[in-house]
Amino acid sequence: MNENEQLELATFAGGCFWCMVSPFDELPGIHGIVSGYTGGHTENPTYEEVCSDTTGHYEAVQIQFDPDVFPYTKLLELFWQQIDPTDSGGQFNDRGDSYRTAIFYHNDKQRELAEQSKAELEASKKFNAPIVTEILPAKPFYRAEEKHQDYYKKNSFHYKMYREGSGRGRFIRENWKKDYRSEVDKLNEMQRYVTQENGTEPPFRNEYWDNKKDGIYVDIVSGVPLFSTTDQYDAGCGWPSFTKPLKRQDLEEKLDTSHGMRRIEVRSSEADSHLGHVFDDGPMEHGGARYCINSAALRFVPKEQLEEEGYGEYLKLFK
Structure with a gap:
């Protein structure tokens, strides 16, 4: 079997897509990560159009992965640890529909696993508020402009400043980091x-x-x-x-x-x-x-x- 035939896609919206690449990058079984737009009604939208909240699109990342090396369940676990799953108005300092969170499933198995992971998070009572991250069927995915691809590598200093300034870094440390x-x-x-x-x-x-x-x-x-x-x-x-x-x-x-x-x-x-x-x-x-x-x-x-x-x-x- 050709290696590409066993690769799958996973699509996650976790707020600003600049911050959703590095957690998954460089891991075994991850063959590519693309930043883009999905879930809306406008074809080939621009960054400015998506941020204006007129397209219905989410900022998202699409990951090509080998499920035999890095299972979808591990991707889900990593996804939850990057976001505030209780915020329906955006993520951290980024407000608006394009910054909402969602898991876009590509098949029934992904849907079942996503729903199970969400139910487990709700049952854990880790957060006092309801888990509002949506689980939705995958829709056409539009690659974002090149300047947004691998932003954390191309603009590492600004990326780190943005991640901390937005409140994402602090939220993850306070809510997802384990006490060692x-x-x-x-x-x-x-x-x-x-x-x-x-x-x-x-x-x-x-x-x-x-x-x-x-x-x-x-x-x-x-x-x-x-x-x-x-x-x-x-x-x-x-x-x-x-x-x-x-x-x-x-x-x-x-x-x-x-x-x-x-x-x-x-x-x-x-x-x-x-x-x-x-x-x-x-x-x-x-x-x-x-x-x-x-x-x-x-x-x-x-x-x-x-x-x-x-x-x-x-x-x-x-x-």
């Missing part, structure tokens, strides 16, 4: 020193600096996948080194002026764990970056255990 205090309590002395106190473990005397097994590394606190051995190399520094992370949006980079130096610190976005630093002296054929990461900030999941530990979508990295 119990996980932090389970850390050993070195893990706590590194992740919670911005410490550094000794070089060449840590668990993964010379690892030769295939697998991925997850945040020791949150379990979020961060790096893969497919991007690991021996930099001669005594710490695990990588040319790139699995998903850049799962890392935060900050200026670090401690110890009389100017370095770029790397932290995990989900649990705010200190991981290490990134330098520009890595292999140029792979982009030139060297992510120098503390073993104590990571947990290694061997390739053979990915499926049983819930990371089966990453098996494709090793085929």
